[in-house]
Amino acid sequence: MIANKSIVLQLTTVLGLISVLFLSCGKQPLNSSEVDPWKKMELIVKSIPETHFSNKSYSVNDFGAVGDGKTSNTLAFEKAIKECAKNGGGRVLVPNGKYLTGPIHLESNVNLHLEDQAEILFSTDPKEYPLVHTSWEGTELMNYSPLIYAKNKTNVAITGKGTLNGQANNGNWWVWSGGKEYGWKKGIPSQNDPQNREVLIDMAERGVPVSERVFGEGRYLRPSFIEFFECNTVLLKDIKIINAPFWIVHPIKSNNMIIDGLTINSHGPNNDGCDPEYSQNIIIRNCTFNTGDDCIAIKSGRDADGRRVAIPSKNIIVQNCKMIDGHGGVVMGSEISAGVNNVFVENCSMDSPNLDRAIRIKTNSKRGGTTEDIYVRNIEVGTVRECVLRATMTYNVYGGQEGKFIPSIRNISLENIKVKNGGKYGILADGYKESPIQNITLKNVVIEKVDSLYSLKNVKNVNFLNTYINGKKVESIKN
Incomplete structure (x- = not known):
C-alpha cells in the first residue's frame, strides 16, 4: 500500500x-x-506531495524508554524507530513525560510523534554524537550528528505538540560559540580557534573531499538541531523547539518539505529558525519564530563549496508566520553561492525592537551567486530596528570577504506592506558598480515612521507604486 x-x-x-x-x-x-x-x-x-503513514503505532516505552528526565533513552528510541521501519512504517509515539536521549536518527516511512506533554531532552555530551555527513555554515564536512538527523530518507515526519529541548543553554554547545554572553572565557576552546572554522573553510577552498574533512571531537563546531539531508517528502508539524545548539531546522539538499505550525523559541548563537540549503519546494507556514539569529535564512552553500555543489535553493514559500526577535524576518544568505530564486512570502507579521530587518539579502564577492525573483505581500510590520528591506553585496561579518565572484541581485517585489516603525531606512541597498542591484518594486506600501526613505548605492530601477513613507508619496527612481 x-x-x-x-x-x-x-x-x-x-x-x-x-x-x-x-x-x-x-x-x-x-x-x-x-x-x-x-x-x-x-x-x-x-x-508538493504530502506524507502518508501506516496506522501502526510503536511507543518508545514499549522499548524500554523511561520518561523521568534522567534515564538515557537513546537505545530505546533507536529500537522503536528501527522496528517501525522494518514493519513498513507508522508512528513512533513519545508519551507524556521527559525523555533524555542522545541523537535520534529517523528512517523512511516513520513519523516521530510527541504527545502534548512529552518533552525530549537531548544530551549535551559531545561524545554521544557520532560523526555523520553534515554541513556547518554552508560547508559540508564530517561532524557531530545533528540532534535529530535523517539522510536519504523518504516519507518521514516529526509531529505532535510536545517539546524538543536541545538543552544547549546548560551545556557545552553555546559556550563553543566563543561569545562571552554565552559563558565563554579566555582559555576555553571554541569554534573561533584557528584549527576549527578556518581549517574547514580552507579545506573547502582547496577541494579536499568531504570524507576527509573530519571534525568532531577537539574541533568545537556545534551540530544543527534538526537536519534532513537529501530527503524527500517530509513533514514537521506543531512541535515546539527550544535551546538549540546551532541552526534549528536545516533541510539540506532536500525536496518537498512542509514545515507547519512550529513554535521556535531559542536565543542562542547562530540560532536561525529555519535554514533551507540547496533545497527546493519547501513550505514554511503557520510558524512562530523567536530566535537569536535570522528567523528564516535561505542558503545555498558557502564560496567554493557552494559552487561545487551548485544546487540553488528555490521554490521556498513562507505563509502566515510570526517573526519576533531575530536578525531578520526572511533572509537570503549569506551562504548563498549556488543562488536562490522563487521565494514567496505572504500574510506574515513581524514585530520586535530586537528584529533588525523584515526582508534581507546578504552576499559578497567571495560568495557570488544569483538571487532573484523574491516576492513579498500582505505583511504587517510593527517595529524593526534597522530597515524594512536590506540588500547588500558587501556582507563582511567575519572580515576578509572580498573575492572575484561578483554576485547578482534582481527582481524584488514588496506589495501591500504596512509598517509602523521602520527603523533607520525604508530600503537599504548596496550593489557593485559592475553588478548593480536591479528591479526593486514597492507597491501599496505604507511606512508610517522611518528615519530616512532609503540609502541606495549601485541600484537600478527602483519603483514606488502608491507607496507612502513618513506620510509622503514616494516617486520612483529610474537610472
Missing part, C-alpha cells in the same frame, strides 16, 4: 513540476503584466 502511494506521489510531483517549468520558461521582466508570480506559487504548492 505504501509503495503504491509512493508511486502516485511521485507522479503527482512530476506533473506539477512540469507545469512549473512551463511557467519558468522564457523569463520576463518583473513588472510584465503577463507574469503573475503568485499563480506560479500556487502551482508549486499543489506539486
Whole structure:
C-alpha cells in the first residue's frame, strides 16, 4: 500500500513540476503584466506531495524508554524507530513525560510523534554524537550528528505538540560559540580557534573531499538541531523547539518539505529558525519564530563549496508566520553561492525592537551567486530596528570577504506592506558598480515612521507604486 502511494506521489510531483517549468520558461521582466508570480506559487504548492503513514503505532516505552528526565533513552528510541521501519512504517509515539536521549536518527516511512506533554531532552555530551555527513555554515564536512538527523530518507515526519529541548543553554554547545554572553572565557576552546572554522573553510577552498574533512571531537563546531539531508517528502508539524545548539531546522539538499505550525523559541548563537540549503519546494507556514539569529535564512552553500555543489535553493514559500526577535524576518544568505530564486512570502507579521530587518539579502564577492525573483505581500510590520528591506553585496561579518565572484541581485517585489516603525531606512541597498542591484518594486506600501526613505548605492530601477513613507508619496527612481 505504501509503495503504491509512493508511486502516485511521485507522479503527482512530476506533473506539477512540469507545469512549473512551463511557467519558468522564457523569463520576463518583473513588472510584465503577463507574469503573475503568485499563480506560479500556487502551482508549486499543489506539486508538493504530502506524507502518508501506516496506522501502526510503536511507543518508545514499549522499548524500554523511561520518561523521568534522567534515564538515557537513546537505545530505546533507536529500537522503536528501527522496528517501525522494518514493519513498513507508522508512528513512533513519545508519551507524556521527559525523555533524555542522545541523537535520534529517523528512517523512511516513520513519523516521530510527541504527545502534548512529552518533552525530549537531548544530551549535551559531545561524545554521544557520532560523526555523520553534515554541513556547518554552508560547508559540508564530517561532524557531530545533528540532534535529530535523517539522510536519504523518504516519507518521514516529526509531529505532535510536545517539546524538543536541545538543552544547549546548560551545556557545552553555546559556550563553543566563543561569545562571552554565552559563558565563554579566555582559555576555553571554541569554534573561533584557528584549527576549527578556518581549517574547514580552507579545506573547502582547496577541494579536499568531504570524507576527509573530519571534525568532531577537539574541533568545537556545534551540530544543527534538526537536519534532513537529501530527503524527500517530509513533514514537521506543531512541535515546539527550544535551546538549540546551532541552526534549528536545516533541510539540506532536500525536496518537498512542509514545515507547519512550529513554535521556535531559542536565543542562542547562530540560532536561525529555519535554514533551507540547496533545497527546493519547501513550505514554511503557520510558524512562530523567536530566535537569536535570522528567523528564516535561505542558503545555498558557502564560496567554493557552494559552487561545487551548485544546487540553488528555490521554490521556498513562507505563509502566515510570526517573526519576533531575530536578525531578520526572511533572509537570503549569506551562504548563498549556488543562488536562490522563487521565494514567496505572504500574510506574515513581524514585530520586535530586537528584529533588525523584515526582508534581507546578504552576499559578497567571495560568495557570488544569483538571487532573484523574491516576492513579498500582505505583511504587517510593527517595529524593526534597522530597515524594512536590506540588500547588500558587501556582507563582511567575519572580515576578509572580498573575492572575484561578483554576485547578482534582481527582481524584488514588496506589495501591500504596512509598517509602523521602520527603523533607520525604508530600503537599504548596496550593489557593485559592475553588478548593480536591479528591479526593486514597492507597491501599496505604507511606512508610517522611518528615519530616512532609503540609502541606495549601485541600484537600478527602483519603483514606488502608491507607496507612502513618513506620510509622503514616494516617486520612483529610474537610472
